[in-house]
Amino acid sequence: MKYVIIIPDGCADEPLDSLGGKTPLQAARLPTMDAIAAAGCVGVTNNTPVDFPAGSEVANLCLLGYDPNEFFTGRAPIEAAATGIELGPYDCAVRCNLVTVDDQIMVDFTAGHISTEESGELLAELNQTLLSGEHPAVPAELAERLEFVRGVSYRNLLIYRGDADHPSPFTPTTRSTAPHDLTDLSIADDFPRGPGSDLLVALMSASAEILADHPVNRARAAAGKSTATNVWLWSSGGAPGLPTFDERFGLKGVMITAVDLLRGLAALAGWDRIEVEGATGYLDTNYAGKGQAAVDALEQYDIVCVHVEAPDEASHEGRADAKVEALEQIDRLIAGPLWTAVSAREDARILILPDHPTFCRTKKHAHGPVPLVMAGCGVEADSAKTYDEISAGASGLTYDPGWTMMAKFLA
Template identity: 65%
Template sequence: MKYVIVIPDGCADEPIEALDGKTPLQAASLPNMDRIASTGTLALSDNTPIEFPAGSEVANLCLFGYNPHECFTGRAPLEAAAGGILLGPHDFAIRCNLVTVEDQTMIDFTADHISTEESTELLKAAQEALLNDDALPAHWRGRFEFVPGVSYRNLLIYRGDAATPSPFSDETRSTAPHDLTDLPIGDEFPRGPGSNWLVQWMSDSAEIFSEHPVNQKRKAAGKRPATNVWLWGLGGAPAMQSFQQRFDVQGAMITAVDLLRGIAALAGWPRIEVAGATGYLDTDYAAKGRAAIAALDEYDLVCVHIEAPDEASHEGRHDAKIEALQAIDQKIVGPLLEKLETIGEYRILVMPDHPTLCSTKKHAHGMVPLAMSGSGIAADSQTTYDELAADESGQRFPHGWDLMDQFIVSK
């Protein structure tokens, strides 16, 4: 049995007036996803338990069959795993966005999609100014490090030990910057143990970045500057069983996003890097499709994650969201279906992690539609892949982590 999971990140949405009351899924032309729906089954799944943030970190853990109550510690530790950063029992990882804030409003949580090279230069300056020995108490010196990632997505790592009290705890809370687009940030700074340090670094970074040569060049080029760091999503080391231990299936991940790379690493999946995969609307959809087809020759399960629909939603662009969905259908889902139909027994699942609403530009709690077809999956009466059809199917997974037990055939 071969398995394919396609994750059009954040594609679930609500009816949009400009689309005559349709959702982007309903408005898009998706013949291949509809073929999965008409030959298989639809359902709704809740991957965002209300007691957790409505984000990709919890939603994707649920999608892959992991109960977040048992293994979720925070978003940043998952992304640390993507970079091969091992966290000890007293360590913390903290997500560090480079953002654009104007008049105490979150203008852009990506700092205009700042380049990795520019981001690295700014974080070097922040390290020297904010985390030097004169800026920290003696017992925390040398324990903090900014770690550049990709573009605006970076980390701050704290290395602790049993003898040194950590400044943070499980009670430290923060807000994701992508949930603050075009909103005031005054009441959204971190809170709880150690939050005073996070707030101070976020505020002080503004002075360090304001006249930095990187930002001077960006402004001269008509680009938004990175005004400061935004620290969030912190947590300690997670504990997860490998996917193969859970389901006796070896998977592989195709994604351009560190969060998914990290979940894959913790699940024991190798990551297949694809040239041209950007994690944005300009990603090379066809290259991802080709890589997934090739990977099926080696792995039991191949997961293709595409960030583009989520990015379009964060920008409030339903037209770009529809274009991304149609590209996923044509260049990824269609070729994969053709391949699967030539290799014998298979199952394919199309499913977003969480809803991302164009109207609010934010992630949301709530159920998402899924379509799966293939060997041993009986067809129901639905013929299109969208939120309404999935709702009319009557099938529900109130705990999203239960879905994988039905998708994977027990050996």
């Protein structure tokens, strides 16, 4: 069997006045996804357990069939795996956003979608200055164990290297808030709390002084772009221990994504990764390149998974029109060629679903069910003719908890 999975991140939404009372999935022209619905079945799955944040880290873990109660240790350790960083038993990874804060308001959790190159320059300055061992905000004995590590664009990491005598100061009870949940809101009450939080807050505060007059920020300000005012540290954790898909299902998989979180999950699941030129993790990503890479990978792999961040980014910006456009691009340039490839085979299935809802109205992730559609070999068709939240919710097919869905899809 060949299995295709398409993840339009955060595409589930609510009816919007700007779309005539329709959700983005309903408003978008999705001939391929609707054809898949007509040929197969729709339903809902809940990838956001109420005891966990409604973040992509938990939701995608669930989507891929892993129980977060057993395997989730934080977002940052997953992203560390994407870059080949191995965490020892006393080490810890912390997610590090470059953000724009103005008068205690989270203006932009992406610092204007700052480039990877610019991020690298800013983090290098923080490593040299803030973690020199001489900066008053960070004791020398801690500074030598810390390192800012560049990721992609605004998504970066802080790594702590510990040992038996100096374990990580951050524990599972260290609380933090995702910056994308603070858009346009005050950050005053959302700084880290709990074990190690004093260090995290000190790093965040000191970074503002160091980055304020950095050449990268001066150049961005001169160009009318958002500046990276400081780092925002969140979602710390130690190394997770996931069984691979080969160990669980005897299947070889590959991930196509531009986001380190999904790269990291792929690495932990034992999947290969395909990097597509022009894939950005934003609205301007190379949809066609991802679709073609996925079709080409079908012969080599049992599971081909394509993740597209664009719908989620549009939601975080509150742009329903951009979300509709992203969905239409996914339908035409990714789902279209893959559905053609699946339809031409007698041993293939396709599954499309987001990880979690992201509402344009609130610009935030949300708990709750998301719609799925699957078709192909062995999938019995139901009466649905469209793929959207309403038709999926009315189908009666429900996977809750969501981590039970993947085993059923692969059965």
